[in-house]
Amino acid sequence: xxxxxxxxxxxxxxxxxxxxxxxxxxxxxxxxxxxxxxxxxxxxxxxxxxxxxxxxxxxxxxxxxxxxxxxxxxxxxxxxxxxxxxxxxxxxxxxxxxxxxxxxxxxxxxxxxxxxxxxxxxxxxxxxxxxxxxxxxxxxxxxxxxxxxxxxxxxxxxxxxxxxxxxxxxxxxxxxxxxxxxxxxxxxxxxxxxxxxxxxxxxxxxxxxxxxxxxxxxxxxxxxxxxxxxxxxxxxxxxxxxxxxxxxxxxxxxxxxxxxxxxxxxxxxxxxxxxxxxxxxxxxxxxxxxxxxxxxxxxxxxxxxxxxxxxxxxxxxxxxxxx
Ligand SMILES: [Zn+2]
Numbered sequence: 001x002x003x004x005x006x007x008x009x010x011x012x013x014x015x016x017x018x019x020x021x022x023x024x025x026x027x028x029x030x031x032x033x034x035x036x037x038x039x040x041x042x043x044x045x046x047x048x049x050x051x052x053x054x055x056x057x058x059x060x061x062x063x064x065x066x067x068x069x070x071x072x073x074x075x076x077x078x079x080x081x082x083x084x085x086x087x088x089x090x091x092x093x094x095x096x097x098x099x100x101x102x103x104x105x106x107x108x109x110x111x112x113x114x115x116x117x118x119x120x121x122x123x124x125x126x127x128x129x130x131x132x133x134x135x136x137x138x139x140x141x142x143x144x145x146x147x148x149x150x151x152x153x154x155x156x157x158x159x160x161x162x163x164x165x166x167x168x169x170x171x172x173x174x175x176x177x178x179x180x181x182x183x184x185x186x187x188x189x190x191x192x193x194x195x196x197x198x199x200x201x202x203x204x205x206x207x208x209x210x211x212x213x214x215x216x217x218x219x220x221x222x223x224x225x226x227x228x229x230x231x232x233x234x235x236x237x238x239x240x241x242x243x244x245x246x247x248x249x250x251x252x253x254x255x256x257x258x259x260x261x262x263x264x265x266x267x268x269x270x271x272x273x274x275x276x277x278x279x280x281x282x283x284x285x286x287x288x289x290x291x292x293x294x295x296x297x298x299x300x301x302x303x304x305x306x307x308x309x310x311x312x313x314x315x316x317x318x319x320x321x322x323x
Contacts, residue, residue, distance in 0.1 A: 016041060054098075190223035240299035
């Protein structure tokens with residue numbers, strides 16, 4: 001059964017409506033959206049690192065303590081003892097339940113049942129919506145709007161306000177003066193720390209890891225952005241360069257340690273710089289290509305981590321064609 005037909009079946013069993021191409025998860029099959037007893041529910045397919053999932057999003061009026069909500073939900077008598085899937089995420093006004101599956105989707109009626117028991121559990125834990133705007137709590141807002149894909153009760157003047165606030169936030173961000181020297185210094189420090197760690201780990205367990213390179217990329221990106229205080233073109237050029245340099249430096253440390261061991265030599269800067277000078281020849285002989293490849297992936301990830309924050313909100317009516 002394809003995703004569209006499947007969602008239609010769940011829709012029939014839950015009373016929710018199917019909106020292809022719409023909803024929080026950006027898939028063609030879209031999602032089921034609706035409000036039942038004041039609780040907003042969205043159900044759809046999500047594919048992420050963990051694999052294929054059916055996800056159920058439940059939204060409710062803000063609660064003060066999402067941690068205690070999570071704990072109470074776990075023990076809720078409304079949920080079966082052996083729960084299908086697990087709580088994926090929860091915040092002050094939402095929870096997301098993930099039902100991972102392989103090859104065969106769960107039966108549509110099981111998904112409907114799960115959505116019902118989640119809603120029953122939430123009834124005792126958080127209040128539902130009452131036809132008013134979530135933000136100002138006053139304007140009558142009978143229908144849902146998708147805010148960046150999330151079904152929300154938000155009146156038109158609050159939508160305006162969100163746009164204005166985001167515009168203001170974007171302007172404030174532009175107005176931050178970048179501190180380039182700080183970014184450079186912190187970036188180099190992070191690259192040095194990352195490189196030493198890479199070299200020691202490689203020496204200790206005789207292996208290198210892709211995650212290590214990604215971690216270094218992330219570390220360098222964080223350090224540079226913290227130093228410059230914002231995402232800049234300078235940083236976006238510096239970050240991948242430093243990540244590459246950090247991994248190569250880590251390799252140099254690894255080879256230096258290996259030479260020290262095999263030749264029973266004490267550590268010296270002379271030895272280290274000899275290794276650095278001949279690094280390219282050494283890399284070509286050893287497994288250097290692999291760590292270079294990992295470093296490139298790490299640098300790519302670093303660039304991804306160093307994106308400019310987005311100051312945009314998109315509001316969309318349910319059932320409206322995609323812009
Ligand atoms: Zn409002």
